[in-house]
Amino acid sequence: MTIEQIEAAATRLAGQARVTPMLNAPLLDAAFGKRIFVKAECLQLTGSFKFRGAWSAVSALAAGAGGVLAYSSGNHGQGVALAAARHGKPCVVVMPSDAPPVKIANTRAYGAEVVLYDRATGDRDAIGAALCGERGLTLIKPYDNAQVIAGQGTTGLEIAAQATAAGITQADVVVCCGGGGLSAGIALALEARAPGLRVRTAEPDGFDDMARSLQAGTRLSNARKGGSVCDAILTPQPGEMTFPTLYSLAGQGLSVSDDEALRAMALAFTHLRLVLEPGGAVALAAALFRDTSPDVICTASGGNVDPAIFADALARFGG
């Protein structure tokens, strides 16, 4: 992966994906005694950064390529579904049957065919491979795909420019981390464009495979497959392509509890007027409750959340 691939993706995304704002809230800064900047990717098309990687990958396909297939807990699938629809290509999304209903419904609404499987017993890779073979579809992996990482890296180009505009030259950049596509893409962009900014991954407690892998120097797995409210980022282990990049560029990984993610959602509601999903709020939670740098930037990477979960976060932490 090179910065040139990220810049090429940025050219393809221009006018298709949104340049999202980097927001700051004076009262949140005052409450936590540091400056916190939030890259609001929940405002991206389809409600998460995943549209960037999806558009990058779909727009890079050969001219005669047929349809595409993605497996996804929901956000990658929505991104690929909309990108495929806008390219006039058929799209199949393989999703766990316990994915949030709003994500399943939206993926269908963007025009994709949704195939459900059981997260505990099913093998999404096998299901996906079989469908690709039968129907001649191109698999777009959620993070182990160079064009996807390049697309997510465009978030890092924007962070570099927005941080420079805000006068920030030294800061941690805390990034919500599942397989590591967004983290790796941002790390590569910052290395080239804002070397004083350092990526730190944020994961849910118990699903901190990236943090442990970065410490061990080798890819480790999580003991559990599910059981956190942060559905978007419960990947089994770091990506093959993303881990080496993060091992070379990222700082120590961070993790937060589900309750801390829900509390960050309530704080984003009050101070930033943003709707975040739990997995999209772990970086804000880690920025608030773990990171100790005086200036911290974090990704608010997704906002596709069922109303009942959001209302519960407000009831418990919105006081």
Next chain:
Amino acid sequence: MTIEQIEAAATRLAGQARVTPMLNAPLLDAAFGKRIFVKAECLQLTGSFKFRGAWSAVSALAAGAGGVLAYSSGNHGQGVALAAARHGKPCVVVMPSDAPPVKIANTRAYGAEVVLYDRATGDRDAIGAALCGERGLTLIKPYDNAQVIAGQGTTGLEIAAQATAAGITQADVVVCCGGGGLSAGIALALEARAPGLRVRTAEPDGFDDMARSLQAGTRLSNARKGGSVCDAILTPQPGEMTFPTLYSLAGQGLSVSDDEALRAMALAFTHLRLVLEPGGAVALAAALFRDTSPDVICTASGGNVDPAIFADALARFGG
């Protein structure tokens, strides 16, 4: 009021207020069969467009001027409080005692002294005038102030530029309307910069003084002073300075029920990942449920809402 005053305000606001995004959601468009663009002023500093007018007015004060006073149901007060704090000036905000607790708390957190009065029996003008006299404060009215209208008009400059960039040359621009400062400012900016865009005011049913006044050609009052969840825009009658502008430039006014405003909040949650307060959602509600133009732009003018009211909107309309 002239476009030059709005441009001068824009110069003073540069780097102080945010240029907010104009958002669009493919699934919302599909559900309603038209293109809906949302100017997300809930992402403005202090959570509403009011910071624009406040900064415009405070930054236009004479060099030796002392502190400032505002009366406000909450959003204007928060805007003036932060603008005054960043100018190093003392600030008093006169608020009704039934204002949402989050607005009272935030106004204090921005450094203002809050003076509460009873909306049914008290006279905020008299209280404000007395305090201004005693303490040598300058009153910053919420809408009948040329610098405030000019500041709110910077929203219109941005809408004109963003609509042009999106290829929109003909559209209704539905604006949340209390006293009419935002509506009048935007109307003046659009007249000069995007004459194919026409302002229509949006108000709560029963508090549609502007719509009725525009129809009658003279300023009419509302029968009630309170009783709608849309606290931010329950003004008794159109502003003296704002009405003539809107009478000359705006289309027919619109109004929506409280339930429609709450439903628009739930739709903004799902499709735009924005937190709106009821009064900040009436324009989206009117754009969705009343306006019939194929392209419609609306302001999401504020997002300072108590969690319980937001959770109630989700529980009732978030399905």
